[in-house]
Structures are given as structure tokens and as C-alpha cells.
Amino acid sequence: MLCGCAAAASNFYNFKPMTSFPAWYFDESGMAGVDFEDAKQVEVYDRNQSISSPEKERVLVDRLGITERHTVIDLGAGTGNFAIQAALAGASVHAVDISQPMLTYARSKAKGVGAIDLKFHQAGFLSYQHQGELADFVVTKNALHILPDFWKMIAFQRMIDMLKPNGTLYLRDVIFSFPPATYESAIDEWIQEVAKPEGQGWTTKDFEAHILEEHSTFSWIIEEMLIRAGFEIIEANYIAATYAEYLCIKAS
């Protein structure tokens, strides 16, 4: 593997940190879609998002069974709702995001609610070098679509290496389960259903930009990638034709 980070059977990550990337490696700093390097956009994001809230993320933490015995990595942690709730449940949490303004915002939220065992890392799916105890859980929500499919596969491969044997991956994202032939109506219907008027949340323009500039893909592509990376899919929930979540175990 590129980063030389194959995990040993032990519970510790034993790679040599990768100090440089090949010239052809994906540049995660050139982000597609919303510019989360802009602190204003970060505030708007936190205000607009309806999918993630402290209450909803606490439900997910409990559903996954995260406790003080666990190490959790949240990739693309954003403004930190999930990472903070996992830390409040007592877990040792690594919140990873490529955007420093996102991490700054998340850190201040964590401080405000007394979430202590939470480490912030400015890094991406393809560059985060996990150190120390392997994770019991890797969680990534609403972020993986930022990568083209080839690089999603590499990201899954890297997630496998961050997990303990039998560790859990929870993935939630804009993922398409509609029949490909219906793509036009499926995307139009999705946008009509979820877009809000200007000033009240994500607009039609925002969702159009998602399709134009980001890399959401079909569920069957994601599923094949998960399996090829070495995950067993325990649960696949197609929340809507444009939205899915997966609970996977690192297959032994």
C-alpha cells in the first residue's frame, strides 16, 4: 500500500509516517464543492445542516455502542457533532478534517461542552496517519463523496488499516440507489424535495453544485469497494434513493 501502513495483528498502528506523496497523489487541499476553508462557510454549514445535531449524533453513538473502552476516528469530522458526542460517551476520539476552520470551530464547541478526550488532526482521508492504538470504530458521515471513486477505494483501504480486527466502519453519505436509467428524474426529484429557499438552508444551487462538482456515486459501486477493501457489510440502509448508510466489520 502507498503509505506503507499495513496494520499488524496487534492493536497498534505500526507504520512509518509517510513524509512525502508521489507527484500523482490526490491533492486533498484542492477541495471540491463548498469552501470549508472559509470560516464564514463553516458557520453557515453548522447552521444549515439538519442531518447532524448533538441529539442525533448521540443516538448514533449509542446505536454503535461506543463507550469509554473505545477508540474512534471520525474522518471528515466537520464541526464536530459526532466526535464530541463520542468523546462525551467516554471514548478516545480522533477528529480528522482537511479544513482548519472546521477544526477550530469544532474545538471551540468541544471546549464549550467539556468534551475532553478528543484530538483534532488537520488531515484528509488520504493523508491522515493514525498513530497509537488502532480504532474500534471509524466513522465518516457526509464527506466521502468529496473523493472520486478511485480515491474512495484507497480511502477504504486506509480505513481498514486504521481498524482493529473486527473493528467497525460506519459510513453515511449521499449515495445513489435509484436505477441508473432514471438518473434525470431521480436527481431532479431529490433537489426539489430537499432544497430550501435562499437564507433557510441548502438551496437548489447548492445541490446542483453537489452533483456538478462532487463525486457521489451508486450504492453498488460503494458496496463492491467496501467488500474489496476487506469489509463485511452488516447493514445497508437506503434511507432515500439518494442517501445511504452502511455498518461494516473489518473481515478477519
Ligand SMILES: C[S@@+](CC[C@H](N)C(=O)[O-])C[C@H]1O[C@@H](n2cnc3c(N)ncnc32)[C@H](O)[C@@H]1O
Ligand atoms: C459536509 S461536511 C460533513 C461534516 C460531518 N461529518 C457531518 O456529518 O456533519 C464534509 C467535511 O469533510 C471535510 N473534507 C473535505 N475533504 C476532505 C478530505 N479529503 N479528507 C477529510 N475531510 C475532508 C470538509 O472540510 C467538511 O468538514
